[in-house]
């Protein structure tokens with residue numbers, strides 16, 4: 001097993017003075033959900049996700065050498081304009097990764113970030129945002145240590161992303177990513193995400209995800225508070241065990257192309273995530289009436305047409321509609337005629353499986 005000590009950078013001589021990098025990193029959608037964590041963003045159970053393609057954060061990081069006084073120094077811009085309220089998150093991220101990246105205090109950074117999806121769409125930007133920032137940090141580290149190989153580069157990028165926001169570690173590399181130790185997934189780790197190691201069946205190639213924006217408001221429960229609700233939760237242990245079992249089943253399904261069982265696992269995982277919130281103390285209902293309307297319409301459409309379309313949810317009211325590419329036109333037709341009316345201002349985002357972070 002890899003120890004986190006392998007990610008501690010040496011005290012490099014700072015031989016570079018200034019420059020900049022730019023990376024994009026996508027969001028991801030979990031099929032088996034991460035909900036509950038231990039200290040230092042260690043997941044209580046393993047999870048697996050599809051990497052998205054269109055919902056991305058693009059972050060440019062300029063750096064200039066400064067006196068190393070042990071303090072972090074950075075300016076934060078959102079869409080080119082200073083954004084003070086994002087700074088504490090970045091400060092916290094730098095503090096969390098400092099043990100692994102001691103060179104950070106030797107530079108002043110200018111971080112300019114933007115999302116391809118609409119601001120306050122209810123789509124969390126923490127996964128894509130933290131992954132994009134971690135990629136830039138790793139580009140800087142590679143400048144300081146040019147002998148670093150690609151495997152280490154991406155592993156540590158995922159490791160750092162995880163310290164920013166757990167699920168961000170699944171946004172770095174690969175179309176299907178596993179995070180968390182699982183007995184049947186070789187190389188899987190609690191410390192970083194790994195590409196699903198088996199061949200993914202043709203049926204799941206280019207899978208589509210249309211995100212229906214049911215409620216674009218602020219999250220009712222932050223994910224930090226949400227994860228904490230799993231401490232002392234009456235069903236926590238059973239849930240963590242179930243996630244292991246569902247990941248075993250999902251592994252088989254992704255290998256053999258069994259779309260019917262894929263749907264069962266994915267929908268059950270989404271409802272279980274929400275059931276955990278409904279049965280915690282305090283309790284929450286994060287679905288909205290329109291979330292349920294959409295779910296029922298999807299079930300009816302699937303029954304009537306036998307088209308293998310299903311839904312999943314994150315910790316909010318928006319619905320991710322998942323389906324194979326070969327039924328795209330029919331499903332989009334169905335979404336436009338029957339589901340758009342349940343979306344806020346009729347808004348939805350068409351996305352599909354992507355490959356992860358890209359240097360720009």
Ligand code: PMV
Pocket residue numbers: 029030032033034035047124126165166167168223224273314315
């Ligand atoms: O990465 P966090 O702490 O925002 O947690 C995200 C958890 C879910 O999105 C609800 C599930 C998942 O596995 O992505």
